[in-house]
Amino acid sequence: MTRLRGIRLFGLLALLTTAALTAAACEPGEPARSTGAYQIDVFQEMHYTQSFKSQEPPRFLPPEGSIPITGGKLALPEDNDAIDALPNATVRNAATLNRAARLYNVNCASCHGASGGGDGYVGLRFAEYGAVQPPALASDRVADLAAGRAYASITNGFGFMPPFGNLLSDEERWALVHLLFISDAERAALLADPANQPTGGG
Numbered sequence: 001m002t003r004l005r006g007i008r009l010f011g012l013l014a015l016l017t018t019a020a021l022t023a024a025a026c027e028p029g030e031p032a033r034s035t036g037a038y039q040i041d042v043f044q045e046m047h048y049t050q051s052f053k054s055q056e057p058p059r060f061l062p063p064e065g066s067i068p069i070t071g072g073k074l075a076l077p078e079d080n081d082a083i084d085a086l087p088n089a090t091v092r093n094a095a096t097l098n099r100a101a102r103l104y105n106v107n108c109a110s111c112h113g114a115s116g117g118g119d120g121y122v123g124l125r126f127a128e129y130g131a132v133q134p135p136a137l138a139s140d141r142v143a144d145l146a147a148g149r150a151y152a153s154i155t156n157g158f159g160f161m162p163p164f165g166n167l168l169s170d171e172e173r174w175a176l177v178h179l180l181f182i183s184d185a186e187r188a189a190l191l192a193d194p195a196n197q198p199t200g201g202g
């Protein structure tokens with residue numbers, strides 16, 4: 001094979017390959033797509049990235065018996081009075097309240113507001129889209145709750161509020177209950193304390 005013929009042959013092959021790929025990409029009658037079909041990506045789309053592909057089957061399923069990080073209800077008494085009367089075994093002291101304030105700033109403030117006004121960024125979206133706006137911690141609604149009832153709502157969620165039973169330990173949820181039932185001034189000071197911000201104090 002002469003050198004010239006070799007180059008020509010290569011050129012022809014390249015032309016054919018390009019034609020074939022173009023045809024594959026724009027099959028008549030089929031919408032142009034580059035997701036879900038596992039075809040050669042001729043026209044790479046920005047949304048079809050490795051992170052997107054990794055969610056396509058086959059997927060690794062979670063190990064048997066694993067607990068989802070949110071969702072799921074914990075067993076609590078059926079009876080309302082028994083729920084109201086649940087005892088708070090977590091001691092209320094400065095350490096507990098500071099811990100609760102940190103937990104609040106991480107887990108609750110996005111909805112219930114940085115200072116507990118029910119006006120967190122997500123909370124306001126709730127109101128905007130016709131869901132129930134989170135109550136202010138200083139509201140009568142929260143103040144009138146029995147401690148056990150507040151604990152139950154934090155544990156298993158309530159209405160539009162998600163459950164925290166599988167995210168926070170029993171002690172942490174009871175610590176948060178203490179935070180609900182101190183004076184508004186004391187709570188505001190704890191929530192604003194720089195040491196109790198998500199990035200502060202540890």
Ligand code: HEC
Nearest residue numbers: 107108111132133134135150153154158159160161164176
């Ligand atoms: C995703 C938003 C969201 C988050 C996060 C959230 N809440 Fe709520 N919370 C709500 C909404 C909305 C309500 C009112 C629910 C309803 O009436 O349907 C509510 C209600 C409550 C109530 C009243 C429950 C009752 O029985 O009446 C308490 C107490 C409360 N939240 C505490 C907390 C605490 C403590 C945290 C953090 C661990 C928290 N919330 C996290 C949205 C949220």
